[in-house]
Amino acid sequence: MTTEGRFDGDSPTVDLGDVPGRGARGGAEHTDVQPTVVLEGPQPEVPQRRRVPARLLIMAWVVLLMAAVLALTNVVTWSALTAKNDERVDRALSQETSEFQEFAAEGVDPDTGEPFTDVSTLVQVHLRHQYPDRAEILFGWVEGTAAPGGGAGSAPEAAEAVRIRQGQEPPFDVSADPGMVASVLESPGARGTLDTPAGPMRWEKIRALPPEGGASGWFVIGYFTEADEDTVVSTMQTIALVSLVGLLVAGTAAWWVAGRILAPVRLVRQTAAYITEEDLTRRIDVSGRDDIAALAEQFNSMLDRLEGAFTAQRRFVDDAGHELRTPITIVRGHLELMGDDPGERREVVRLVTDELDRMGRIVEDLLLLAKAQQPDFLREEEVSLAELTSDIDAKVRRLGDRDWRLESLAEGVVRLDPQRVTQAVAQLAANAVRHTGPGARLRVGSALSGGDVLFWVTDQGPGIPYEEHGRIFERFSRGGGASRGDRGAGLGLAIVRAIAEAHHGRVDLRSAPGAGSTFTLVIPAGREHV
Known part of the structure; x- marks a missing residue:
């Protein structure tokens, strides 16, 4: 079939x-209007949008x-x-x-x-x-x-x-x-x-x-x-129920994990809310190594910079008020007691002019110290050390009648701010001139030592006690020796230190009573070309 x-x-x-053995079968007018003045009161605060x-x-x-x-x-x-x-x-x-x-x-x-x-x-x-x-x-x-x-x-x-x-x-x-x-x-x-x-x-x-x-x-x-x-329906109902439970578990886990991850962010926000101009000491405890921890570290760094800026501002105001109060009092006293005698008037004018010049120098120094905290304080360029040292030596010789000696010239080219370095070395030389007598030997020089450039000034003055080595670099500090008392504002060495630190360097001092002093400006020369 x-x-x-x-x-x-x-x-x-x-x-x-078709069985076997059988047969098969087939098949938008101008008018003249008097202007009106409207007095407006305090504007209402703009409502803040509700944040999610x-x-x-x-x-x-x-x-x-x-x-x-x-x-x-x-x-x-x-x-x-x-x-x-x-x-x-x-x-x-x-x-x-x-x-x-x-x-x-x-x-x-x-x-x-x-x-x-x-x-x-x-x-x-x-x-x-x-x-x-x-x-x-x-x-x-x-x-x-x-x-x-x-x-x-x-x-x-x-x-x-x-x-x-x-x-x-x-x-x-x-x-x-x-x-x-x-x-x-x-x-x-x-x-x-x-x-x-x-x-x-x-x-x-x-x-x-x-x-x-x-x-x-x-x-x-x-x-x-x-x-x-x-x-199929029963299986899909079971899968849907398991999916719903999984969705609830995932939502709960996401809430908990998001809370843990965003905890530093909330701390940043709370810290920012408590920060005022009078209190910049709050910091965030950083834990972990993720992006949120990096955010907290950057926030702490920002607070450090803000605190430094506000501290420098307050310090400038305090220093200016402290140092300018005395010359202002002197000027006012002389002007109030000034008589009609021409000679007396000339003397008062001379004293007042001297105090005003002194105030001007103090203000300039304070402004310089304040500017030292700004990014554009330095203008670095590639400088030949031999030429820079020769220029410094030529300039400091005009500061006083001393026995100037150029000890050493460094060879090479480094990247630094030549004007600021010249200013710092000239300030060290001016200090040496103030604290030595005519004809005293003063030595200046420069050298390369390892990865640093050294500029130094050596005098044969009375020297500085070891316990004052750190304090003399502070603002308005003049040292304890009577021989070093003068009418300077006590800002010179602070300026030198600020210039050195702006170059990521330092100022070294070797001195002892009766043995003279050597001030060395140390500046890293990481991009040296010899």
Whole structure:
């Protein structure tokens, strides 16, 4: 027996006529208006916009991202489970159809060894050897005499048709409902879906053609998909519940983690709120090595710079007030007591002019010290050390009648501010001139020592006690020796130190009472070109 199967549009057909030994069958006006003056009172404060906490934003974004990922996961999982169910049903239908086709193609009853002579016997014997799944239904429908004028594909007459069904009870016996059987058999497609009291049923049918003169029939395979769909729904409900719990856990974790990460930021904000011009001492405790810790470190560095700037400003005001008060008092006293005598007037004018000059020098020095804290204090350039030392030596010789000696000339080119270095060495030389007598030997020089450039001034003065070595570089400090008392403001060495520190260097001092002093300006020469 041969079979002819058509699955695209038409139902597959099984032909019983091709049994071995039998014959085969084929097949926007100007006006003059008096101006008006409006007196406005204090303007109301602009209301601040309500800010959303960064912690809440972080948590919201994490939850939103997690929700999107979980939603996508649920959709993909549902699609995969549904496709798998559809594939399993299609495979089950195709398997049953293939088995029936193979059985019909053999065309021999395995019990008797005789060829099948009718469709009814073929279907009965085949169903007797089948063990369908619990969700499957297998049945045959063998037609009686076709209605007048009907062809092989005409609807069967219920009274004359023979129903043959599997032995076990299916979820719903579709074969017992003529209306459902008719909707299946009259469908032009080989596969379809039918709604039943037991839920949707996917079906496939194959037509069995009889020998000449016999009754034709159909073999129908049905698969009830409600149980599988319920399994998918139950699985998706479980996954959705787990996703919701995971979303809540992720939101809680994001809130906690964001709080830990943003704690230094809140501390920065609170510290900034407590900082005033009078109190810049607050700092943030930095822990960790992440970007937030780096932010806290930068904030502390900013506070250090602000505190230094405000300290320098207050120090300038305090120093100016302290140092200018005395000359102002002297000027005012002399002017108030000045008489009409011309000689006395000339003397007062001379004294007042002297004090005013002194005040001018103090203000200039204070401004210089204040400017030393600014980034543009230095104007560095590549300088020849030999030429710079020679220029300094030529300039300091005009400061006083001394025995000037140029000890050493450094060779090479370094990057520094030649004007500031000249100013610092000239200040050291001026101090040496003030504290020595005419004809005293003063030595200046420069040298390269390792990675540093050295500029020094050596005198043979009374020397400085060791305990005053650090204090004399402070502002308005004049040392304890009487021989070093003068009308200077005590800012010279402070200026020298400021210039050295601006070059990232220092000022060294070697001195002892009765042994003279050597002041050395040490400047790093990291970019030296010899």
